[in-house]
Amino acid sequence: MSDLKEQLRADLTTAMKARDELRTATLRMVLAAVSAEEVSGKEARELTDDEVQAVLRREAKKRREAAEAFGSAGRAEQSAREQAEGEVLAGYLPAQLDDADLAAIVADVVTRTGASGMKDMGKVMGAANGVVAGRADGARVAAEVRRQLG
Known part of the structure; x- marks a missing residue:
């Protein structure tokens, strides 16, 4: 199993024990996306750290776009939730270039x-x-x- 995926699973366990609902839901969502990516295609395979990061980037982008959409629709609460999920995911991605x-x-x-x-x-x-x-x-x-x- 890739190191990053193992880290995500360990952090999910920690978040569940701490009863951190936001972090738990976000990590479950991203692990589900990783699992879906692993079984897509002709045969199941284990993702590398780079492939797991690609899934994380894709999910973070979805959160940014959803936050913008909710914000422009006047749904501040959902927008804030999506932004918070994006921040959780950003913690697992390399630092962005300025x-x-x-x-x-x-x-x-x-x-x-x-x-x-x-x-x-x-x-x-x-x-x-x-x-x-x-x-x-x-x-x-x-x-x-x-x-x-x-």
């Missing part, structure tokens, strides 16, 4: 690839996403690439 670091990475990738305009955006995005490796949301990376190539 804007200056992201700009420096994209600038380095642009010079390495020799990109000269928006027509090279796909090439830059592919290389930049490889370097960033989950430490920044894809939309942020794309916005920075557009800004530098535009």
Whole structure:
């Protein structure tokens, strides 16, 4: 079993013993998503830590989007719950890059690839996403690439 999945299970047990309802529900939800990912496809398999992190990123993104949707619909209580779940998940993800670091990475990738305009955006995005490796949301990376190539 991957170390990250084992950590999630141990933290779930701790949260249940502490009667932390938010953390318990969030960890159960993410472990269910990990289990669903393990049995999807042609045959069941054990996920690696990187694959578990991908599931965590996907679930965190869902929480951010749901919080925004609830907030814009005037449902503050549900929005706050989704944000709190997102914060629990963020604790298991690598620290996000700040804007200056992201700009420096994209600038380095642009010079390495020799990109000269928006027509090279796909090439830059592919290389930049490889370097960033989950430490920044894809939309942020794309916005920075557009800004530098535009």
